[in-house]
Amino acid sequence: MNITYTGLHSGLTVRGLAWVLIGLGSTIGLGACTPETIPEKPETAAVAVETYMVGDIEVRTDGLSARDDAYRVDEITFELEPGEGFEYKYRIEKGETMVYSWVSASPVRSEMHSEADDQAEGTAEFFEVIESAESANGVFLAPFPGIHGWYWLNPDEEKPVTLTLRSSGFYAHAMEFRGGKIRRYEPATVSTSTD
Template sequence: MGERQTLDPADLPTLRQLSVASVVAVAIAVVLGITAVLPAELGVDPTGVGNMLGLTELGLMKQRAEELTPEIDPTSAERSDTLSLTLQPGQGAEIKAAMRLGDTMEFLWVADNGPLFFEFHGDETGKPARDFTSYEKATKQRSEGIFEAAFNGKHGWYWKNRTKQPITVQLTTSGVYQSISKQ
């Protein structure tokens, strides 16, 4: 082992020197917090230095990004479903998926015995059913696509059989939505 060195108390800082160094360190931390951290993190710039250094814009960009980023809900998980229903002549029926803003669903529906009149639409949570949003209205034998919910609510299809024979429609969906069911 090496030779043990002893410290000379004269070489150590005094209590006054330690106190001054601590006060200076705290003062520097406060100045940096006010001039750099507040503008960069929160977009708050009481001195104007953060604006001169471009830090205020950084903080405001961070706030805008947080506002635009949707909260991730752990209950929204990828899922797949297949449902079918048989419509007698003149009969109508609906299948709707409960979705949140930004949820996406890939879909394919096929009618087995001819075209069906349909309306793809959404009912926003908290609004009267008569205030629905229509996405597509047509007569087809099949339809497919990817849908992104523009609001929280139920989104889906109303089909009506305008022919003289029964028609079975099969709907296959996959994506992020809470549930899907016949209405």
């Protein structure tokens, strides 16, 4: 098969380009990287997975964790005054997950951390510290029961910044720590009822 890529020199083919690069590699001593010398990937041992049968369908027991408790979603927007910092955290039990995404109008400092139930007050475990960012997203798996969330700081000493957090998962409630006060939030529960 001969495919022409017109983004390079007119008429130069992908195959032709590959031969040029291979020749260049041999010339500068990269011959050891040819496909003939790349070791094959070692065979991996098969991992036994428990299964059960539903009729004639074999069902795996890994990869899915069905839940009976409340699935919650939260979307909240904050304004941070110049130089202001605050915390927003969720009550999450060990092994529970939270999917999150936050975005700010200008760069902020972000610290994702947790306080375990059995730790001394003021003791935290840090999972991510970002000196300057306008967004972050991911999935958090709580390694222990406690409160888990973020500290954000507006480093701008002149202008306020708006920040929006979106999350979903299996958490009980949220708390905002700002100005020496704690405010509790009840994120929306997603109904699974058909009524």
